[in-house]
Amino acid sequence: MRALAFMLLALASSPAAAADLVVQVRLANGAAVPNAVVTLYPGGRPAATGTAPRTFQIAQRDLQFSPFVLVVPVGSEVSFPNFDNVRHHVYSFSPARRFELRLYAREQARSVRFDRAGIVPLGCNIHDGMIAYISVVDTGFAAKTDAAGRASFAGVPAGPAVARVWHPYLRAPANQMQLRLAVAPTGRQTQNIAVALRPPPRAGRTY
Amino acid sequence: MFACRRRGRVAAALVAALAALAWSAPAAADPPRLDLPANLTAVIDFRLVLTDGERAWTDGGFGRSRFGGGGGDIDVDAAPANVELVWHGPIAWNFEGNVALAAQDDQDQPVDLIEAFVAWRPVPRSATRISARAGMFWPPVSLEHQGPAWTVTDMITPSAINSWIGEEVKVIGLEGSAAHPLAGGRITATLGLFGFNDSAGALLGFRGWALHDQKTGAFSRQPLPPLNAFMQGAQPPWTTPTLELDDRPGYYGRLSWQLAAPVTLDAFYYANRGDPEAVTPDLQWGWDTSFLNLGARIDLGARTVLLAQALTGSTEMGYEENGHDWVETRFRAAYLRLTHRAGRLALSGRFDLFDTRQTGSQLGPEDDEQGWALTAALDWRLSDRAELILEGLHVDSERGARARLGLAPRQDQEIVQAAMRLTL
Numbered sequence: 001m002r003a004l005a006f007m008l009l010a011l012a013s014s015p016a017a018a019a020d021l022v023v024q025v026r027l028a029n030g031a032a033v034p035n036a037v038v039t040l041y042p043g044g045r046p047a048a049t050g051t052a053p054r055t056f057q058i059a060q061r062d063l064q065f066s067p068f069v070l071v072v073p074v075g076s077e078v079s080f081p082n083f084d085n086v087r088h089h090v091y092s093f094s095p096a097r098r099f100e101l102r103l104y105a106r107e108q109a110r111s112v113r114f115d116r117a118g119i120v121p122l123g124c125n126i127h128d129g130m131i132a133y134i135s136v137v138d139t140g141f142a143a144k145t146d147a148a149g150r151a152s153f154a155g156v157p158a159g160p161a162v163a164r165v166w167h168p169y170l171r172a173p174a175n176q177m178q179l180r181l182a183v184a185p186t187g188r189q190t191q192n193i194a195v196a197l198r199p200p201p202r203a204g205r206t207y
Numbered sequence: 208m209f210a211c212r213r214r215g216r217v218a219a220a221l222v223a224a225l226a227a228l229a230w231s232a233p234a235a236a237d238p239p240r241l242d243l244p245a246n247l248t249a250v251i252d253f254r255l256v257l258t259d260g261e262r263a264w265t266d267g268g269f270g271r272s273r274f275g276g277g278g279g280d281i282d283v284d285a286a287p288a289n290v291e292l293v294w295h296g297p298i299a300w301n302f303e304g305n306v307a308l309a310a311q312d313d314q315d316q317p318v319d320l321i322e323a324f325v326a327w328r329p330v331p332r333s334a335t336r337i338s339a340r341a342g343m344f345w346p347p348v349s350l351e352h353q354g355p356a357w358t359v360t361d362m363i364t365p366s367a368i369n370s371w372i373g374e375e376v377k378v379i380g381l382e383g384s385a386a387h388p389l390a391g392g393r394i395t396a397t398l399g400l401f402g403f404n405d406s407a408g409a410l411l412g413f414r415g416w417a418l419h420d421q422k423t424g425a426f427s428r429q430p431l432p433p434l435n436a437f438m439q440g441a442q443p444p445w446t447t448p449t450l451e452l453d454d455r456p457g458y459y460g461r462l463s464w465q466l467a468a469p470v471t472l473d474a475f476y477y478a479n480r481g482d483p484e485a486v487t488p489d490l491q492w493g494w495d496t497s498f499l500n501l502g503a504r505i506d507l508g509a510r511t512v513l514l515a516q517a518l519t520g521s522t523e524m525g526y527e528e529n530g531h532d533w534v535e536t537r538f539r540a541a542y543l544r545l546t547h548r549a550g551r552l553a554l555s556g557r558f559d560l561f562d563t564r565q566t567g568s569q570l571g572p573e574d575d576e577q578g579w580a581l582t583a584a585l586d587w588r589l590s591d592r593a594e595l596i597l598e599g600l601h602v603d604s605e606r607g608a609r610a611r612l613g614l615a616p617r618q619d620q621e622i623v624q625a626a627m628r629l630t631l
Contacts, residue, residue, distance in 0.1 A: 086245075087297060089300060091330045093330075093332055098332075102300055123331075125330045125331075126297060126303075171391075198467050199469045201393065202465065202469075202471075
């Protein structure tokens with residue numbers, strides 16, 4: 001009996017024990033919250049990213065950035081192709097990455113490398129209504145919620161973990177909330193998280 | 208009894224106009240494309256107007272609107288009311304230009320310059336965003352003018368407050384702004400220094416408030432209503448709003464706070480520091496005008512917006528006699544406007560209150576005025592280049608000076624307009 005208990009404990013704490021985790025983000029009224037970035041830290045530590053950094057893309061089309069929220073691992077490059085017929089002046093003043101790109105013409109693209117974890121808000125100095133966010137993450141377990149408000153993770157190590165949820169309009173300090181959860185050794189686990197959002201800001205330009 | 212019959216006729220004419228416009232709307236949804244250079248926009252506003260009541264102030268009367276009746280009968284007018292040509296585009300990476308020309312059917316200049324400024328917007332280096340502009344522009348008072356060439360969105364006629372801003376409060380100056388995030392929202396401070404607005408106040412002093420969409424150009428005159436005997440010798444029956452008379456700059460300041468909730472509040476103070484005794488050879492006077500405007504925009508859900516402004520101020524002109532300048536006018540106005548959008552339609556309603564009080568030595572209580580107006584508008588966006596706006600305006604005001612034209616002091620008026628706005 002003692003031997004069985006020891007074996008079970010060993011199995012629970014073994015790296016091989018892992019579950020599929022779905023984080024479901026909703027408002028208090030039950031509405032799904034898309035574009036929330038969920039990051040998981042098994043045992044409170046970043047997980048290895050697993051994949052090599054690669055190039056991502058944020059397009060400028062119809063005077064909007066697309067996607068609105070992009071999740072990239074540290075060390076990734078993001079290209080900014082301009083598919084509009086007008087000029088765009090993309091910038092960010094975030095501590096995670098400060099840059100400025102002058103995109104003159106249609107289909108002109110330039111890339112920026114993101115070497116520090118953090119949130120990088122993007123703007124266009126010519127078109128105030130253009131807003132997007134890059135979440136540069138330092139853990140392999142990072143995903144953006146889909147239209148149904150779900151972020152899915154496969155093979156999350158069992159045991160205690162820290163989950164962080166960030167959304168540009170989240171009503172919380174630094175637009176982020178953190179919670180502790182216990183990941184089951186096997187199977188599929190759903191974690192529901194209720195959040196409150198602020199209304200998106202209106203463009204503040206008068207001329 | 209007459210009023211009821213008059214309103215019945217206005218309503219019948221309105222139904223006929225509506226039917227004609229609804230019939231022609233699908234054809235207008237796709238106006239011909241002009242091969243204009245990039246950043247150039249032409250806006251043509253075809254107007255069908257039905258009015259009754261007194262003669263308009265633009266026609267030498269005391270009517271509170273741009274259009275007036277023939278003294279009781281319904282007056283029908285169909286014409287392009289405004290044609291505007293706007294250039295808005297980048298000059299360099301951090302500089303933008305904005306130039307707008309307008310032809311308005313009831314102004315003395317066939318075509319006039321209504322805006323010309325350069326805006327500087329450096330890429331933000333921190334959460335604080337700074338910007339500046341220099342040139343000729345309207346100071347940021349109106350919450351209603353959000354369209355190109357300073358046009359009102361969703362309605363035809365702006366409130367009494369913003370009608371006056373459009374006709375008299377236009378400056379040539381330098382303005383700087385700084386915006387900073389605050390408590391989940393944003394606070395913006397703006398300061399302006401300006402000249403060429405010393406005669407602002409003449410229309411409010413002599414005519415009082417009005418409700419119309421006519422905009423003053425750089426070289427335009429605005430007509431004045433019949434003046435009293437003394438003033439007829441001191442002031443011609445017109446005013447030029449964009450004049451520099453005393454080489455003293457005026458200033459304005461604005462504080463706007465966008466809260467974390469969908470509410471924006473703003474306070475604006477203006478003083479042109481005009482010299483009331485400065486006068487040109489053709490008798491255009493300096494008016495010492497100052498006012499405070501408070502504004503609020505509240506988004507009630509995603510489709511409904513509440514706008515409100517209240518303005519109070521005073522203006523003085525002429526020499527001092529018996530302890531008072533010739534004209535000393537205190538003015539106040541406020542409005543509440545609700546706009547609800549449903550698909551391609553926007554329904555708006557607005558209630559205006561306004562008054563002026565005269566304590567000058569040469570302009571007395573017979574030129575006091577108080578009034579109210581109710582405006583309802585339906586905006587139908589036929590396409591991204593065509594928009595049909597139907598608007599009904601009822602205005603009611605009392606002013607003793609109407610006796611100069613043999614009219615009763617209290618007059619009311621209905622103005623029904625249909626505007627087809629084409630963006631080419």
